[in-house]
Amino acid sequence: MQQTKKTYTLQEATKKLEHYCAYQERCHKEVAQKLEGMYMIPEAIDVIIVHLIEHNFLNEERFAKTFVSGKFKIKNWGKRRLSFELKKKDISKVNINQALEDISDEEYIGVFNTIAEKKANSIKEPNVFKKKKKFVDYFLYRGWESFLVYDKANELIK
Template sequence: MQSKKTYTLEEATRKLEHYCAYQERCHKEVRQKLKDMYMIPEAIDVIIVHLLEHNFLDETRFAKAFVNGKFRIKHWGRQRLTYELKKKDISKITINQAIKEIEETEYLKIFQNLSEKKTDTIKETNVYKKRKKFIDYFLYRGWESHLVYKKAQELIK
């Protein structure tokens, strides 16, 4: 029989400080980590307050880092970014702040480059099927539908 590892408040605090220092985290991730460590609700609250006071945990900083990374590396659109942040229980105000960090010109430039590359990689001969594959690809990644449909009409003829 395997026993559960238990942590003192001090050990758990140190472990979570390291967890938050390694990578930006949101409150939901930290709370889940503490629950997985079998910490009681009172201890969870004490540790989260400690992390907030010592600047290990910052929801705005997390949202900005998340948006920046997912946009530049995975090329997600604004809608997907918003959806994923909502799943992490980030406030609407914080989400909007983070999304505004993306410059409009950079956003459209990346969309233009991605759409041209994607058009070249779709090996479909039927125009309608090719257009559908293009549209599905970009809608899944959270790009605005008016941009996607306009670009599909423009590039796929």
């Protein structure tokens, strides 16, 4: 039995990607991957991406800001992790820096202090060194700056 892969006209693919981008902010790389998955030829991919940008379905600066705001507020990621994840999505340095600037230093440190205290209280480990290691690993993985993490670990865990 032969498997036929669904093919799309340029109009169909464009409509489908307008919905894809309207549903949630996307980056250029995600859109290109989606189109490749739909077996679109490179020329068609370029035409569709240009269309999406011109009609404001696709905006890398807006994507970066939404991504940073969401991951910071919901997942409590630090700036290093946010920057790293955006680089993986081929977002430009300019857009990454602009998006990170949207987080005020007060808010950033405030969130860090709040989750640091919660985390320090939740680690059930009698050994101080092991407790500190768990605390530090947790925050470094989430991309918080090491100087913040180590200072806080020494302050909260004695």
